[in-house]
Amino acid sequence: MSSEKTSNSVDLVIRAGRLLTMRPGAAPINDMEVHIKDGKIAAIEPSEEGASHSSVETIDASGCLVMPGLINAHTHAAMTLFRGLADDMPLKQWLFEKIFPAEAEYLSPHNVYWSAMLAFGEMISSGTTCFSDGYFFQDKTFDAAIKVGIRGVIAQGVIDFPAPGVPDPEKNLDVGTKFIERWKGFSSLLTPSLFCHSPVTCSEKTLIGAMEICDSGGVPMQIHLSETLEEVNTIMGQKGIRPAYYLDRIGILKESLIAVHCVHLEDEEIRLLKERGTRVVHCPESNMKLASGVCAAEKIINAGIPLGLGTDGCASNNDLDMLREMDSAAKLSKVSSGAPTSLKAEVILRCATIEGARALGLDQEIGSIEIGKRADIIVVDLDKPHLQPLYDPISSIVYSANGGDVRDVIVEGKVLMRERKLLTVDMEEVMWNIKKIAKQIQG
Amino acid sequence: MSSEKTSNSVDLVIRAGRLLTMRPGAAPINDMEVHIKDGKIAAIEPSEEGASHSSVETIDASGCLVMPGLINAHTHAAMTLFRGLADDMPLKQWLFEKIFPAEAEYLSPHNVYWSAMLAFGEMISSGTTCFSDGYFFQDKTFDAAIKVGIRGVIAQGVIDFPAPGVPDPEKNLDVGTKFIERWKGFSSLLTPSLFCHSPVTCSEKTLIGAMEICDSGGVPMQIHLSETLEEVNTIMGQKGIRPAYYLDRIGILKESLIAVHCVHLEDEEIRLLKERGTRVVHCPESNMKLASGVCAAEKIINAGIPLGLGTDGCASNNDLDMLREMDSAAKLSKVSSGAPTSLKAEVILRCATIEGARALGLDQEIGSIEIGKRADIIVVDLDKPHLQPLYDPISSIVYSANGGDVRDVIVEGKVLMRERKLLTVDMEEVMWNIKKIAKQIQG
Numbered sequence: 001m002s003s004e005k006t007s008n009s010v011d012l013v014i015r016a017g018r019l020l021t022m023r024p025g026a027a028p029i030n031d032m033e034v035h036i037k038d039g040k041i042a043a044i045e046p047s048e049e050g051a052s053h054s055s056v057e058t059i060d061a062s063g064c065l066v067m068p069g070l071i072n073a074h075t076h077a078a079m080t081l082f083r084g085l086a087d088d089m090p091l092k093q094w095l096f097e098k099i100f101p102a103e104a105e106y107l108s109p110h111n112v113y114w115s116a117m118l119a120f121g122e123m124i125s126s127g128t129t130c131f132s133d134g135y136f137f138q139d140k141t142f143d144a145a146i147k148v149g150i151r152g153v154i155a156q157g158v159i160d161f162p163a164p165g166v167p168d169p170e171k172n173l174d175v176g177t178k179f180i181e182r183w184k185g186f187s188s189l190l191t192p193s194l195f196c197h198s199p200v201t202c203s204e205k206t207l208i209g210a211m212e213i214c215d216s217g218g219v220p221m222q223i224h225l226s227e228t229l230e231e232v233n234t235i236m237g238q239k240g241i242r243p244a245y246y247l248d249r250i251g252i253l254k255e256s257l258i259a260v261h262c263v264h265l266e267d268e269e270i271r272l273l274k275e276r277g278t279r280v281v282h283c284p285e286s287n288m289k290l291a292s293g294v295c296a297a298e299k300i301i302n303a304g305i306p307l308g309l310g311t312d313g314c315a316s317n318n319d320l321d322m323l324r325e326m327d328s329a330a331k332l333s334k335v336s337s338g339a340p341t342s343l344k345a346e347v348i349l350r351c352a353t354i355e356g357a358r359a360l361g362l363d364q365e366i367g368s369i370e371i372g373k374r375a376d377i378i379v380v381d382l383d384k385p386h387l388q389p390l391y392d393p394i395s396s397i398v399y400s401a402n403g404g405d406v407r408d409v410i411v412e413g414k415v416l417m418r419e420r421k422l423l424t425v426d427m428e429e430v431m432w433n434i435k436k437i438a439k440q441i442q443g
Numbered sequence: 444m445s446s447e448k449t450s451n452s453v454d455l456v457i458r459a460g461r462l463l464t465m466r467p468g469a470a471p472i473n474d475m476e477v478h479i480k481d482g483k484i485a486a487i488e489p490s491e492e493g494a495s496h497s498s499v500e501t502i503d504a505s506g507c508l509v510m511p512g513l514i515n516a517h518t519h520a521a522m523t524l525f526r527g528l529a530d531d532m533p534l535k536q537w538l539f540e541k542i543f544p545a546e547a548e549y550l551s552p553h554n555v556y557w558s559a560m561l562a563f564g565e566m567i568s569s570g571t572t573c574f575s576d577g578y579f580f581q582d583k584t585f586d587a588a589i590k591v592g593i594r595g596v597i598a599q600g601v602i603d604f605p606a607p608g609v610p611d612p613e614k615n616l617d618v619g620t621k622f623i624e625r626w627k628g629f630s631s632l633l634t635p636s637l638f639c640h641s642p643v644t645c646s647e648k649t650l651i652g653a654m655e656i657c658d659s660g661g662v663p664m665q666i667h668l669s670e671t672l673e674e675v676n677t678i679m680g681q682k683g684i685r686p687a688y689y690l691d692r693i694g695i696l697k698e699s700l701i702a703v704h705c706v707h708l709e710d711e712e713i714r715l716l717k718e719r720g721t722r723v724v725h726c727p728e729s730n731m732k733l734a735s736g737v738c739a740a741e742k743i744i745n746a747g748i749p750l751g752l753g754t755d756g757c758a759s760n761n762d763l764d765m766l767r768e769m770d771s772a773a774k775l776s777k778v779s780s781g782a783p784t785s786l787k788a789e790v791i792l793r794c795a796t797i798e799g800a801r802a803l804g805l806d807q808e809i810g811s812i813e814i815g816k817r818a819d820i821i822v823v824d825l826d827k828p829h830l831q832p833l834y835d836p837i838s839s840i841v842y843s844a845n846g847g848d849v850r851d852v853i854v855e856g857k858v859l860m861r862e863r864k865l866l867t868v869d870m871e872e873v874m875w876n877i878k879k880i881a882k883q884i885q886g
Contacts, residue, residue, distance in 0.1 A: 084838035288774035331731035389881030395527035438832030
């Protein structure tokens with residue numbers, strides 16, 4: 001194929017990079033070219049020396065790694081607003097004395113919009129092209145995501161307490177139904193969903209109702225599951241069985257459920273999740289910071305369950321950097337299992353890409369660089385002091401890189417960041433608004 | 444005091460920053476000015492609006508945090524050369540099958556010089572102004588550090604095996620003696636020292652001899668202590684007592700000993716270290732990655748032992764970023780102890796600054812911003828999306844910042860990095876050399 005012929009039939013060419021497709025077993029290949037047309041990957045071929053793509057938008061990725069965009073499979077985007085507001089506290093005190101009151105007082109559609117914008121600015125700057133979110137005033141998170149052009153699963157929070165935007169908990173499912181109806185099919189980039197806070201904070205009726213709404217909409221449902229020992233003990237006390245069994249008994253442990261945290265699962269529960277097809281998301285840094293415990297990530301992966309990786313919200317992490325999250329996940333797995341061979345670099349990189357896509361039900365669309373898939377791609381600059389020498393790009397990405405090393409970001413074929421300049425987020429405007437809101441919060 | 448008067452008597456002014464001195468209990472103060480004269484901190488005072496320092500070199504730190512430079516209390520600088528060469532392996536296999544053979548084949552004065560230069564470039568870029576190092580061909584690490592102008596404790600490695608530059612282990616103490624003699628007093632920035640690899644790889648005679656040499660030179664001695672369970676078991680088998688007791692029995696557990704790792708210390712051993720005045724360095728990321736275990740950092744701090752923080756070498760971390768190391772240390776302490784209140788942000792920040800200085804015996808000179816101390820200062824840009832909103836600068840530094848957020852770096856009053864541009868390291872030259880050497884290693 002001549003490069004001229006190619007040029008005429010594509011919208012964007014990423015050339016001369018070292019390509020890491022994340023297809024199973026595929027090693028990084030030097031000097032490859034990815035052609036993008038109509039938001040999809042149209043061709044992958046060796047870069048021709050001196051080939052001209054003058055008529056086509058081109059990204060020169062020489063010296064860089066070209067790889068699938070990172071997938072942050074669990075976060076609460078607008079909680080960037082509470083980054084650093086309350087650290088070093090027990091989870092329950094942190095949640096009930098700090099976070100819930102701050103949310104009650106300061107969450108508003110306006111504040112959620114700007115906080116989500118801040119989150120998306122941070123996500124794109126650090127190579128995340130797809131996120132899965134659960135929070136309140138989520139119409140505003142949709143608005144922000146649409147403005148920015150990032151991909152995501154955006155879930156309306158469901159909880160049996162008065163919540164931001166849902167003062168009457170009796171109406172939480174009505175709000176959920178309308179949310180799914182409003183946003184279903186609105187954008188090819190964004191999927192609406194419901195996020196039940198936990199088996200403790202949502203009643204059986206609420207959990208079942210939320211799943212029915214998600215089933216009707218053909219969308220996944222998300223829940224925090226077995227995040228703390230206290231949750232497990234509460235459910236054991238109330239229901240006489242462990243949380244995963246409880247969700248199974250009420251019929252919601254199934255393929256469309258995304259179970260987040262899963263810190264306190266017994267082996268039998270892991271087997272049950274596998275049997276039911278439930279997907280899991282691991283948030284190691286949040287679990288570490290809140291001292292919730294250690295998710296047996298490798299065991300879950302070895303059981304054949306799709307395991308995504310998430311940063312959780314910025315109030316308990318305190319950043320959205322998936323490159324750092326991979327490093328933490330791998331190291332935590334090693335030290336907690338006593339096996340330095342645990343959760344190898346490539347395995348955790350799969351969680352942050354293709355397995356994350358699988359956890360969100362999006363693996364036919366994204367998560368790897370393959371012809372026909374959506375063009376969600378990042379270009380990472382490997383020519384930096386802290387990434388050299390470069391014996392193994394996967395090791396560099398997982399153990400040495402951080403968000404600041406991501407140079408270019410493409411979602412659905414559209415360049416959202418180029419040479420570290422965000423093209424769809426006006427960060428000055430965002431920061432101006434965030435500082436104004438934070439001033440009110442700090443008082 | 445008029446600013447003009449001030450201007451005439453100082454060499455460098457850092458103005459309008461938020462100042463974090465790291466003096467006990469001192470909160471960050473807005474709009475402060477630090478005056479530097481002859482490499483020392485000459486004055487600390489409120490910034491005067493519109494004050495002119497036109498005749499003096501000035502750093503405008505508006506919107507930034509001005510704080511003491513970070514102290515990496517344990518590393519092997521030139522091991523940057525082996526970054527990413529061997530990951531996800533058991534410590535013994537990693538060390539004996541990968542690292543020792545690579546060192547035997549590829550370490551040379553030339554390669555150590557450029558690898559140390561790479562390390563210093565990375566350190567300065569991420570806010571480290573002082574490091575403590577143990578390795579081989581250390582004359583070259585001295586040369587590189589002198590060229591760069593960074594502060595450090597540089598220790599010649601001592602091990603009872605043939606080692607790079609010391610093929611005959613019988614001569615390891617002679618080499619050590621000459622090393623201390625050569626470099627003692629050579630530079631106000633650099634202290635020579637000896638680094639005994641471990642109680643297992645150095646004989647009793649070697650350990651005692653090394654301590655005698657350090658004592659004669661009035662310099663500290665460093666050792667890896669109780670890094671792995673295997674080491675503890677070996678010493679128990681050989682000596683009938685645990686490693687800390689063994690070092691005490693042979694008389695080297697004392698104030699001038701810097702004990703690194705201390706992962707497997709029993710409470711009685713912690714008490715003994717405290718009694719003897721021994722200092723400890725905690726390397727959480729390396730201990731995690733090699734699955735060595737978890738150092739009871741908080742217990743050691745609470746016992747009143749000076750605890751520094753270190754990245755360890757790049758073959759087991761794989762970076763030299765002290766900002767990330769603080770985050771990992773705090774989170775690891777919380778999850779391993781089950782207490783989210785463990786190792787609070789301010790406590791670990793003290794380990795990376797003033798307590799690190801204390802661990803190295805340098806707390807009279809560095810580690811905090813106080814009049815009369817050496818001017819080792821960094822300016823961190825807090826006006827970034829992932830650091831906003833900013834409720835608490837200490838939280839931002841520990842839980843959200845990374846090395847790339849450090850803007851300016853000053854050591855002994857000399858600016859080594861300004862607006863992220865390294866002024867004393869030619870990174871292009873360093874990278875060119877490192878890539879050339881790495882090509883030989885990769886084959």
